[in-house]
Amino acid sequence: MTASERIERLAPLCSLFPELGISGREDLRRLLTAALGRLDALDGFVPYGRGWSRAIAPQRLYHVLAGTLPVSGWRSLLEGLLLGSENLLQCPEEQKGAMVRFCQALPPALRKLVRILPSYSEDDFTSADAIVVFGRDETVRLFRTRCRKDQLFLAYGHRVSLLWLGALRRPTIHLVKGIVRDLTEYDQAGCLSPQCLILESEATILRLPALLARVLSETARLHPIPRRPEEAAKIREARTVARALGWPLWEDGDGLQWTLIVRDLPQFQPTCGHRVLYLDKVPRERLGSWLAPLRGHLSAIGVAGRVPLSVQKLFWSLGASRCCGVGTMQSPPPLWHHDGRTPLVDLIRWVDWEGPHPPKSRETTRLLS
Template structure:
């Protein structure tokens, strides 16, 4: 099957699942041209330097998905199908139904290119020439050690996302609603979910308190998320973070844990980054600009996205880039990266293919 035919077949899937970031066949074609330099790079040799070259897709890709959100699985599988590879997908139980729905939506010609597995399948793994893994660092290291050096290995480990609000001059309710959306999607469990909002400490105490109160109001009123009840372990994690905040004397705004989709806003000053538990539990951290680099040290190399509330000073941008941040975006779009983003700062198709040159 040629590339153009696959693009046509995947067009409707992109429209059914806009959360992949691809609006349709135009985006798929553009990604191929951006990364592989030719729309037909997988089908035929094209001019390259003084000779010609051609991209060779993996015959089979083994995808290991994380349990927190199905979106990365949709995207990884979509890219594998775009390349024309067979896709063996190790799919944990929490996201299995979502992945099954995605696969069921595929045209018949593509459905036979996918196989879902509940657990590790040694035969499928050994028969794959490209391994793509999402998960915690220990999961990445485990599969990396299993992968022979002649096979391609692509690991996407745990990442952290933040919002830079800077100095609070005024509190805009529309912008706070956008922040609420970024926090609330996917129960705040994905790598693109903000864990902390950074405010300059020299903002007025009145403005800071107003910021937190309006954010709390926005989380309370957020109707963009599906109502869901948390299990006892998830509720216990939220309570632990709340109890810790109260013990340390940090200001806190909270809903009842008996409500669906509980939320928590915690105002703190901590010398370094400390993670949230997710489930709409957000920290508002007071930061001295001169100490931002030190505050980021625990997550240096692990920062995925920084949501920008207002214009960000160049020196602050530089600090985030030096800490290996791979994406900046406006608030409200943190969870919806563009089709052409560099996932974890890397290309998406180039890493999967190998090249054959003709001189």
């Protein structure tokens, strides 16, 4: 099956799973072209410099998926199928239902290339040409130590995203709705979910919580989320700590749907998630030291208005890989550089053929088999 044929088979899947952020055929073509230069580079040798090159995809991919969001696993599998690889999925129990639903939507010819594993399999792991791992940094380190030297290894570890509004003084209802959209989608569980909102202006900190509380209340009324006991305990603990420290607090009582806390800390500290958003006043001269704990772990920065060059440079130096408008944090574009990487590139190796003409297709098949 050629790359173009796989694209045709995968295109209908994109409309069934809009969370992927890939609209269909054209986005898939752009994704593969951005990684390979041209669509047919996986199918045979293509011109390269004074000779010819061919992209070689892993015959077998072993995916270690996280238990937080299904969309990361769906995207990883989609990319493996786009390359034509066999895909073995080590899938946490809490995400198996979502992954089964995704696999059932695949056309039969591609469904044959997918197997969901009940647990870690040493034999399957060892047999794979490439390993993709999602999870905590400890998980990434564990699987890295298990890899052979000749296995490709691609990891997506712990990342933190945040909102930066800088010196903004007059928050609009449009802006507030964008903040709420970023916060509530996926219940603040993903690497693109904002953990805090950074402001420089005391006046904005006084105005913003009331507006946020109003929109969050309406969102909770329309789309309530049932809380598991462990989630409820974390939310109540965050509120208790805020009260004990005298931090201003807005919340919805026993609904446990949202919490806003204005805090004053010398450095960043993470949220417990589940729509517990911290509003932090951080003067620009202290922003570098305040963000220091996030060095190497920053992912997306949601911004409103102009971002000063000095602030931009600070974000990049700390490892941030995406800057986007408020309200779009959870919907990156198809060609998004996840953790700063071009999609698919790290799963490909190249073979060069030197000479005036490329080898014939039968000869190529014999050489690469």
